[in-house]
Amino acid sequence: MDRIDAWTTFAAVAEARSFAAAARRLGRSPAAVTRAVAALEERLRARLLDRTTRSVALTDFGAQALDRARRALVAFEELEGAGGGAAEPHELGGRLRVTAPVVFGRLHVLPIVEAFLRAHPATTVQLVLLDRVVSLVDEGLDVAVRLGRLPDSSLRATRAGEVRRGVYVSPAYLRAHGAPRTPRALERHTCVACLPVTPVPDHWTFSRDGRSLVAPVSTRLVVNTAEAAVDAALAGLGPTCLLSYQVDAHVRAGTLVRILAAFEPPPIPVQVVTPAGRFVTPIVRAFVDASVETLRRALGAPSE
CATH class of the missing domain: 3.40.190.10 (Periplasmic binding protein-like II)
Known part of the structure; x- marks a missing residue:
């Protein structure tokens, strides 16, 4: 193992405070990582890390060495990427x-x-x-x-x-029940709550004029995944509150409609x-x- 690699291994262990976590990050066995650090300490004739059965901590010398090692490794990275010696992307x-x-x-x-x-x-x-x-x-x-x-x-x-966090509903539901024009109007609709997005199922958070607004809603179905909330909304069960990336494909396809956009919280x-x-x-x-x-x-x- 070359010296740059040895210092990289030491830095990984010091940052993770764990030989096992450093080994996972580096794609090596914990035994190989332990041997690398031990060999580095032997070469330096100084202890870099204090080890117990439960934790790994830097010695005073190790803390100083880690700071210098980080600077050296960054400088080496910059050298590797500066010009003719840089690796091609492939x-x-x-x-x-x-x-x-x-x-x-x-x-x-x-x-x-x-x-x-x-x-x-x-x-x-x-x-x-x-x-x-x-x-x-x-x-x-x-x-x-x-x-x-x-x-x-x-x-x-x-x-x-x-x-964005917004409210979405199917066109069929809108045709049957009309569109709520304010968050308060959701009390007159049958909503689908998605717990990761609206952890309080019957009170959803909106925004107006830069101020937070909590509105009570009438919740008929509560689910714990975005996929289930999307499926329920597509089936016409009612409006649901989700993050934009979870429904963008359906909005583009026209199978879900974004409503109450003026009341959405900040992005x-x-x-x-x-x-x-x-x-x-x-x-x-x-x-x-x-x-x-x-x-x-x-x-x-x-x-x-």
Whole structure:
């Protein structure tokens, strides 16, 4: 194992605070990662990490070494990409672990992964679709596509677009019952609540003149997935509140209609994130760039 690789391995363990998580991120066995760090410590004649059965922590020397290692690895990455020595796009290879919300990931991130794999035959990708936020560092993940604002300052984020939360209904329902003109009018309709979007089924949040507005609605059906809410709305059971990406295809096809647009809350940002302070490998950088470019085309340029 060369010295750059040894320092990359140490940085991965230090950032994850775990040999197992670092091994998942690097696509190696925990034993190989442990040996690499031990060999680095032996060469330096200094301990970088304090190990217990439950945790891994930096020593004082290890903290200083990690800071210098990060700067050196970033400088090496820049050197590798500066000119004649840079790898051609088709030469990029390695293992990526990517996470995204389930429906958004299937509709928007999976096509990006498919195109990326075709462009880079030496790459493997693990795509983890979850409707919960997980720690990139603890889970050994390289990239996440997240919806919403990011309070976590340990993440490096690039805004790639936005989605809306709106109310959608079938044309057949509108013909039979008419269109509600205000959120309050939903009390006179039979609504379909989708718990991930409207966790309080009989009170939905709207916005008017920059102020939040909570309106009571008459809910006849409550479901726990967007797919079920879409199917119920298509069947004419009533209006449902969903995120725009979950219904865009049906809106374009004319099988669902967007209503109450003037009362929609502010758009929700879509962001591509990586752990801050981590050495960004060429393959991770290439995937982030491809994701941002593709999502901006699909979702519209983000409004800053």
